[in-house]
Amino acid sequence: MRCETVSLQLAEIADGHTELSPEAARHLATCLRCQAELAQYRKLLRALTSLRTQYVIPDERLLDDLLEALRPPADVYRLHRRNRRAAYIGGIAAAATAGAAGAIVIASRLAANNKPSLAS
Amino acid sequence: MVESAAVDQLVEEAKAGDHLAFEELVRATHADTYTLAYRLVGDEEDARDVVQETYLRAHKGLKRFRGDAQFSTWLHRITANCANTYLGRRGRHDHDPLPEDPPIADLHPQIDPEQRASNGDLRSQLTEALQALPPKLRAVVVLRDIYDLPHDSIADQLGITESAAKVRLHRARKRLREKLYPLGDEEHARAV
Numbered sequence: 001m002r003c004e005t006v007s008l009q010l011a012e013i014a015d016g017h018t019e020l021s022p023e024a025a026r027h028l029a030t031c032l033r034c035q036a037e038l039a040q041y042r043k044l045l046r047a048l049t050s051l052r053t054q055y056v057i058p059d060e061r062l063l064d065d066l067l068e069a070l071r072p073p074a075d076v077y078r079l080h081r082r083n084r085r086a087a088y089i090g091g092i093a094a095a096a097t098a099g100a101a102g103a104i105v106i107a108s109r110l111a112a113n114n115k116p117s118l119a120s
Numbered sequence: 121m122v123e124s125a126a127v128d129q130l131v132e133e134a135k136a137g138d139h140l141a142f143e144e145l146v147r148a149t150h151a152d153t154y155t156l157a158y159r160l161v162g163d164e165e166d167a168r169d170v171v172q173e174t175y176l177r178a179h180k181g182l183k184r185f186r187g188d189a190q191f192s193t194w195l196h197r198i199t200a201n202c203a204n205t206y207l208g209r210r211g212r213h214d215h216d217p218l219p220e221d222p223p224i225a226d227l228h229p230q231i232d233p234e235q236r237a238s239n240g241d242l243r244s245q246l247t248e249a250l251q252a253l254p255p256k257l258r259a260v261v262v263l264r265d266i267y268d269l270p271h272d273s274i275a276d277q278l279g280i281t282e283s284a285a286k287v288r289l290h291r292a293r294k295r296l297r298e299k300l301y302p303l304g305d306e307e308h309a310r311a312v
Contacts, residue, residue: 011293012286015265040301041293047246048265048296054243058154062168066146069172070179072139 001027006034014041124190131191135182142182146175149192153199159262160203162251166210173202196267200259200277207255242300249299253292260285261292 006024013020020028028034127148133141150171157170177198185194250258259278263269264285269277275285 011290011297014293037297040297043242044246044293044297044300045265047242048261050243051246051266052268054155055151056155056158056167058151058171059164059168062154062171063147063150065168066150066172066175067143070139070142070146070175 003027003031003033006031007037010034010038010041014038014045127191128187131182131185131187135185142179145191149195150175152192153195156196156199156262156267157203159250159266160200160255160259161206161210162255162258166206170199170202170206173206174199177202193269196263196269197273197277200263200269200274204259204278207259245300246296249296252299253295257288257292257295260288261296264289265293 001023006020006027009020009024012018019025028038127145130141130145130148134145153174154167154171157167157174158164161167161170174195178195181198185191250262253261256278260274263274263277264271271282271285271289275282278285280288
């Protein structure tokens with residue numbers, strides 16, 4: 001069996017989940033080149049596994065943005081409802097103030113019109 | 121990292137509708153999710169989008185999480201699926217540009233520091249080599265060899281057959297090996 005043929009199987013057996021065919025295993029037992037290649041695959045897999053505990057540190061804003069995006073709709077609704085209520089009360093207060101001011105102006109004009117004229 | 125039992129407890133509370141428990145889960149897992157997303161899409165901004173989509177889907181689908189697998193594994197599957205969708209939509213480049221190196225942290229620096237130091241160079245070369253892989257090959261090797269997802273799950277999330285996933289894994293490993301151990305470097309590997 002040629003190294004090229006065995007080489008095709010080495011990437012698969014390196015993680016220990018599959019086995020070489022008996023013919024390939026016999027070749028591997030005596031071929032230093034294929035043994036070296038298998039050693040490289042095993043080292044590669046160990047290095048890949050070690051990356052599992054290495055974290056890429058996210059930008060600080062990521063967590064805040066995530067929590068903001070995940071805020072339940074109920075909170076948003078409550079917030080909107082609170083804002084709406086404030087706007088409603090504010091509107092009523094503004095209208096009442098404007099009404100009272102208008103009434104004062106009208107009353108004062110009426111009072112001015114009803115005053116007895118001094119001229120004869 | 122939050123202990124597994126604590127995560128399980130938070131998952132149960134979140135499933136029962138406790139939003140604060142879900143927020144705790146996000147706090148506990150977002151760095152891990154972001155790391156996987158970054159490894160899959162190879163870009164910080166894109167990884168942020170993938171992470172956001174991942175948690176939105178996780179939040180929506182949490183009640184369907186039965187606890188057969190670990191919560192982190194479930195989250196990895198969703199992340200893989202979101203990243204795959206994202207890459208499919210992006211699909212504007214034949215190959216990704218090499219990004220700037222993001223800051224990284226080792227969760228277990230106390231374990232075998234000498235060995236870790238000697239492996240440091242290899243790991244940084246490996247990270248570079250992973251980023252240089254085409255996204256389709258990179259996804260399979262990242263999910264299988266770093267995150268230990270089974271072939272059938274990888275195939276599911278990437279929308280390919282299991283045999284296609286295995287072929288991609290084989291190609292990805294071969295390319296990584298050739299990149300890390302160019303011809304003539306076999307003596308070095310033999311000594312390992």
